[in-house]
Amino acid sequence: MHERASKRASIIEEIAVRKPLLLASFFLLSCSGHAVAQTADPNLPRNLSAGCSACHGTNGVSLGGMPGLAGQSKADLVRKMQDYKAGRTPSTIMQQLAKGYTDEQIDLMAGWFAAQKP
Amino acid sequence: MPMQRREFLKALGATGIAASALGGCASAARGGPKVVVVGGGYGGATVAKYLHMWSNGALDVTLVEANPAFVSCPLSNLVLGGSKQLADITVSYDGLVKRGVKVIFATATAIDTERGLVRLSSGRELRYDRAVLSPGIDFLYDQVPGLNNAVAQEKVLHAWKAGPQTVALRRQLEAMPDGGVYAISIPRAPYRCPPGPYERACQVAWYFKQAKPRSKVLILDGNEDVTSKKGLFMKAWNEDYKGIVEYRPNHVLIDVDVATMTLKFETADDVKASVLNVIPPHRAGAIAAQAGVITANNRWCEVDFLTFESIKVPKIHVLGDAIQAAPLMPKSGHMANQHGKVAAAAILNAFAGVAPNPTPVLNNTCYSFMSDKDVAHVCSVHQYDKEKKTLVTVPGSGGVSPAANAVEGEYAFAWAKNIWADALT
Numbered sequence: 014m015h016e017r018a019s020k021r022a023s024i025i026e027e028i029a030v031r032k033p034l035l036l037a038s039f040f041l042l043s044c045s046g047h048a049v050a051q052t053a054d055p056n057l058p059r060n061l062s063a064g065c066s067a068c069h070g071t072n073g074v075s076l077g078g079m080p081g082l083a084g085q086s087k088a089d090l091v092r093k094m095q096d097y098k099a100g101r102t103p104s105t106i107m108q109q110l111a112k113g114y115t116d117e118q119i120d121l122m123a124g125w126f127a128a129q130k131p
Numbered sequence: 132m133p134m135q136r137r138e139f140l141k142a143l144g145a146t147g148i149a150a151s152a153l154g155g156c157a158s159a160a161r162g163g164p165k166v167v168v169v170g171g172g173y174g175g176a177t178v179a180k181y182l183h184m185w186s187n188g189a190l191d192v193t194l195v196e197a198n199p200a201f202v203s204c205p206l207s208n209l210v211l212g213g214s215k216q217l218a219d220i221t222v223s224y225d226g227l228v229k230r231g232v233k234v235i236f237a238t239a240t241a242i243d244t245e246r247g248l249v250r251l252s253s254g255r256e257l258r259y260d261r262a263v264l265s266p267g268i269d270f271l272y273d274q275v276p277g278l279n280n281a282v283a284q285e286k287v288l289h290a291w292k293a294g295p296q297t298v299a300l301r302r303q304l305e306a307m308p309d310g311g312v313y314a315i316s317i318p319r320a321p322y323r324c325p326p327g328p329y330e331r332a333c334q335v336a337w338y339f340k341q342a343k344p345r346s347k348v349l350i351l352d353g354n355e356d357v358t359s360k361k362g363l364f365m366k367a368w369n370e371d372y373k374g375i376v377e378y379r380p381n382h383v384l385i386d387v388d389v390a391t392m393t394l395k396f397e398t399a400d401d402v403k404a405s406v407l408n409v410i411p412p413h414r415a416g417a418i419a420a421q422a423g424v425i426t427a428n429n430r431w432c433e434v435d436f437l438t439f440e441s442i443k444v445p446k447i448h449v450l451g452d453a454i455q456a457a458p459l460m461p462k463s464g465h466m467a468n469q470h471g472k473v474a475a476a477a478i479l480n481a482f483a484g485v486a487p488n489p490t491p492v493l494n495n496t497c498y499s500f501m502s503d504k505d506v507a508h509v510c511s512v513h514q515y516d517k518e519k520k521t522l523v524t525v526p527g528s529g530g531v532s533p534a535a536n537a538v539e540g541e542y543a544f545a546w547a548k549n550i551w552a553d554a555l556t
Contacts, residue, residue, distance in 0.1 A: 054488040056476060063181070063472040064494050067465055067550045071184075076552050078545020105532065105539050106510050110494060113512020113528035118492065 058125035061118055065126075073126040084131035090123035163189045164482050167249045167259040169239040169418055171196030171224060172204075173464035174451030175265030176554040177471030178478075179232045185479055193233040193257055195249065198294065200224065201555055204324065205464050205498075206547055207293035211301050212334030213342075214503035220293065220547075226556030242422040244444050261478050263439075264424065264432075265450040265467065266416025267292065268323055271430075275411050277387040286389050287407045291323060303406045304335060309343035311405030316384045316394055318412040319353040321431075323452045323462045326359035326509065328352075328410060330499040333364070336372035337502050348375055351382035351394060351402060359461075360499060360509055360531055367501040367535065384409065415453035424449055431455035436515060436522050437487040438477035439470055448474045457522040460513060461495060468550055469493035491515050493522060498543035499535075506539040507532035 054060065062073065065082065069075050073082030082090065096102040097111035098119075114122070163186070168179045171194050179194040201222045209215035224234045238252040242262060249257045270289060272279040278287055290300040304313060313335050317328040332350050339346040357364055357378070368376040383397040387409060394402045394409070414420075414430035424441040426433045432449040433442045436457060441447045451467035460466060470493070477487040493513045498506045511529035513522040532539060 053490065054476075054480070054485075056480075057488060057490065059185075060472070060476045060488050061492055063476075064469055064492055066472075066553050067468045067494075068496060068546050070549050071180075071553050071556075075545075076548050078541060079549055105536075105542065106496065106508055109510050109528060109530040110496075110512060111528075113494065113514070113525040114492065 058121040061114075062122045062125045065122065072129045074129070074131060081131060082126040083129035085127060087120075087123045087127040090126055091119055094119045094123065163191050164260040165191045165193070165258055166261050166263065166478060167257045168192065168194045168263040168265065169242075169249060170265035170267060170416065170451075171198075171201060171227075171234070172265055172267055172451060172467065173550070173554060174467030174471045175263065176201060176224075176227065177468045178263050178265065178448075178450060178475050180227060180230065180554060180556075181472055181475035182478060183227075183230055183232050185475060188231050190479075190482075191233075192231075193235060194224070194227060195235050195237055195239050195251065195257070196224065197236070197238045199236055201551070202293040202297075203464070203547065203551065204291075204293045204327070206500075206543075207290070207297050208327065208331045208334040209500060209503065210293075210297050211290070211304065211331060212337045212500075212503060213301070214337075217294075217298055222551045222555050224555065226552075230556070239418050240421075242418065242447070244422060244447060247446070259446075261446045261448065261481070262422075263448045263450060263474060263478075264416075264419055264422060264453065265471070266418045266453050268413040268452050269416050270411040270413050272411055275384060275387055275409065277389055278409060278411065283387070283389045287387055287409050289410050290408065291327075291410045291413075300406075300408060304338060307343070307346065307405050310345040311343070312347045312349055312403075313339075313406040313408065314349040314351055314394060314402055314404035315408040316382070316410060317350070317352045317354065318410055319383065320358050321456065321462060322410065322413060324497075325461050325463075326364070326497060326499045329357060329359065329364040330501075331408075332376055332378075333367050333372065333499075333501045336368075336375045339375055340372065344375075346375070347377065348372070349402065349404060350376065350378045351384070351396070351399075352378065352380045353383045355380055360507055363499070363501070363507040363531060363535055371501065384411075415449070419449060419453050422447055427455040436520070437473075437489065437491060438481070439474040440477070448478065450474060457513065459511065459524045460493075460522060461497065461511075463495055463497050465497060465546075465550065466493065466495045468554060469495070471554075489515070489517065491522075495529075496546065498539060498546060500540070500543065501535040504537050504540040505535040506537075506543045507535040508539055508542075 068079050069082050075081035094111050097107040168175045183192045203220040206220045228234050241250040288296050288300045290296040332348050336348045382399050386395040415432050424432045433455045439448045450470040452462040473491045496510045498508050509531045512525045516523045
């Protein structure tokens with residue numbers, strides 16, 4: 014058992030050096046069996062969303078005064094951001110910030126916040 | 132450290148690499164890789180929290196901070212205006228301690244980059260696999276010779292690091308007789324918090340308008356023009372604070388005569404005032420110089436914007452006001468918070484042997500108080516440009532408020548509440 018474990022570990026290390034993305038996929042598959050995220054960095058949705066947390070609270074759980082994003086439906090979040098981006102919803106600041114994100118990034122962030130516990 | 136790395140990889144496989152999808156198979160590892168964060172401001176507190184949170188506690192994270200509590204620079208001008216007290220902008224480090232971050236109250240005096248050690252004022256040494264420096268700024272008093280001693284620095288304050296100086300400057304303003312002049316000297320850009328000095332002028336004027344209506348605020352700017360939110364500040368000075376605030380550009384300070392309370396400039400005439408508030412030019416905090424990561428103009432630290440790792444010293448990351456910023460990236464607390472998150476993600480990837488996220492996005496939001504409740508913002512979004520290898524603002528995005536307003540006053544306080552919790556709990 015011990016030998017097998019250490020052999021497995023050394024394979025991981027080898028992969029880690031040679032094929033960084035493969036390593037990420039390895040962990041995703043070995044741990045959950047879910048499909049690998051279709052992004053360059055599997056944590057891209059998390060990383061993008063973290064930018065919003067400065068105002069909207071860690072993981073989108075607001076302490077008040079700013080809308081919480083955690084647990085909102087993905088479709089709603091995408092629509093709200095796209096409305097800001099297109100200037101359809103008046104706002105103080107979100108119209109200006111929404112224009113800084115691509116449609117794909119908005120999708121990833123919306124999906125991530127939708128999956129968080131409010 | 133191959134064993135340690137393997138253990139960490141196991142834990143990280145369940146957390147850092149796929150936190151959202153795979154929370155269930157996490158296991159906290161003891162004795163994981165060590166990260167020492169120096170400086171617990173907006174950048175340092177955030178990176179410490181996010182390293183701990185995103186690794187599910189698998190990383191051994193230590194935060195070294197000189198002060199017993201976090202005191203926010205944003206909102207500190209309200210203490211000068213008198214609508215807030217220092218306690219309102221002070222947050223304990225207990226939230227980070229409760230989370231599992233080791234917080235050590237000490238000054239980091241040296242980084243041994245060869246051996247991977249942070250040396251503390253107490254003599255203690257902390258081993259690190261990666262270190263993050265979020266050291267803030269130090270003042271270049273040699274450029275203002277009259278202030279280059281402790282006695283002068285007690286009389287002519289900067290109050291550009293929130294804390295005791297903020298309270299002391301407020302006392303000076305309270306003690307000033309009506310009819311006096313408060314003069315603020317602004318260094319040439321880049322400096323910490325571009326709109327901060329102009330907001331401060333508004334806050335002091337707001338106080339004078341109520342308590343000392345014959346007094347004046349004199350802004351002596353080392354820059355050619357107002358560097359941030361120009362139209363919004365000019366409107367406040369010309370309307371709300373007409374007759375109180377006077378703005379003078381092109382005032383590059385070269386010396387201060389503390390005995391006669393006189394400011395001396397490169398070209399402009401001398402100015403005497405009852406209260407002098409000099410923000411000297413600054414550079415990255417001392418520990419950055421000691422660690423050898425200051426690489427730009429002998430003042431700032433250049434970093435790789437995918438990781439915030441020093442371009443010169445491996446395994447040392449630098450955040451916040453200390454860095455040589457990307458174009459149009461302000462030195463702000465909000466920006467430092469964003470630096471911390473990019474760095475945290477990159478450090479976790481590095482420990483797992485994974486390349487950093489190639490497409491980081493950062494945003495900035497900065498609210499300025501024109502009065503105790505009317506506020507205007509400036510905001511921007513910065514995406515990584517792989518050809519230019521820097522962060523660039525997205526054309527058409529960002530901007531400022533059309534006018535200062537009370538709705539954004541509410542948002543500014545909500546911003547503070549949320550970002551303090553984002554960094555410190």
